[in-house]
Amino acid sequence: MKFLDLNAQYESIRAQIDGAVARVIRESSFILGADLQKLEAEIANYCGVHFAVGLNSGTDALAAALRALQIGPGDEVITTPFSFFATAEVIALVGAKPVFVDIEPTTYNLDSKKIEAAITKKTRALLPVHLYGQPADMDQILQVAQKYKLEVIEDAAQALGAKLHEKHVGSLGKIGCFSFFPSKNLGAYGDGGMLVTDDEAVVSYVRKWRVHGSTEKYHHEFLGVSSRLDNLQAAILLAKFPHLDTWNAKRREVAQRYTTLLSGAPKLITPTVLANSEHTFHQYTVRIEGNKRNEVKERLAAAGVPTMVYYPSPLHAQPALKHLGYANSDFPEAIRASEQVLSLPIYPEIKLPDQEKVATLLREILS
C-alpha cells in the first residue's frame, strides 16, 4: 500500500497529460506562455477573484504576498506554529517577525480567540493556514483584522477547492496562496504555486517581482526574483484542473468512509468537519490520545500500512527559528498535536480494501 499514489492519477488522464507536455515542447513555449495565462484566468475565476499570478512555488507565493504588502523589518505577522515550515520561514525571510498563536485542538488551525492578545503596534498581518484542507476560522480572523486594520494572507497551499460559506478559500483575505507541489490536491510534476487577489496594486507588483522587478525587458524598477510558474507545469495543471472538484469530492468520500470504519475506536479522535465549510482532505489526520502515536505508527508500518506525521515539531522549536525565544509551554496545543497526530493514506483513487485494512489494523492496535 502507498501513502499517496500519484501514478494512479496519471494513468487516469495519461492521454491529456502526454498531449499537453508534447505540445508545449513542440511550441517551445516555456516561460510566461499561453498555458500559464489560461491557468491564471481559470483559477482566478474558480476562486471568484479578479487576478491570479503563477509563481515557482507556494513558498514564493507567500513571499510575494508579504513583499507586495511591504511587510519587512520592524513588522510582526501573526501565524500558527503548527504548519509546514514555509509559512513562518517567509515571514522571517522578508525581515519581519513571525508571532505564533497556539492552535485550536479540534481543527489544528490557528485559535482565533487567542489572536487579539498577540497584537502589538508592530502587527501588520494575520497569516492563517487552512491545515489539511480545512478552512481556518476566517469569520473571526477577518473581524479581528478589520478591527485592528491588519492585512490577511491565507496560506491555502493544502486547500485549493475548500470553501467557507460557499466562498473559496484564498478569496477570503486580501491575498490567497496556493501550492502545486506534486503531492498537493492539484499537483504539478514539479514545483509550482499561485497567488490570488482582487487587489490590482498587489498583482501589478507580483507580476514584476517574478521577473526581476521588471515589465519591460532590461528595465528594472526594483529588486525582484526569478519565479514564474513554468508553462510546461501550467499545461499539466490545465489538464488536471477540470478534475479537481471530482477528486476533492472523492477525498471527502474516502474521509467519510474512514470516519465510519473507525468510529468508536478507543483513544482515537477522527477529524471534525465544521458546518458551513467544505474540507479538501489534503490529509486525513487522526489524533491518538496518550503517548503511543509513534508506537502505533511503527506497528502500522510493520504491517504494511504507511502513515505520516504532519508535523512532528511545531515551528517555534525549529533550529532556524530558535532566536524568536519561544518555549514549548507557550503552545501546549501545538505541542500536543505534534505528539499525537497521524495522517492516514488518502487520495481519490485509494481502493476500499486498502482503506479497510488501514482501519482494521488501527482498531486492532488501539484495542
Ligand SMILES: *Cc1c(COP(=O)(O)O)cnc(C)c1O
Ligand atoms: C506545501 C505547503 C507550502 C509550500 O508550498 P511549496 O509549493 O512546496 O513551496 C506552504 N504552506 C503549507 C501549509 C504547505 O502545505
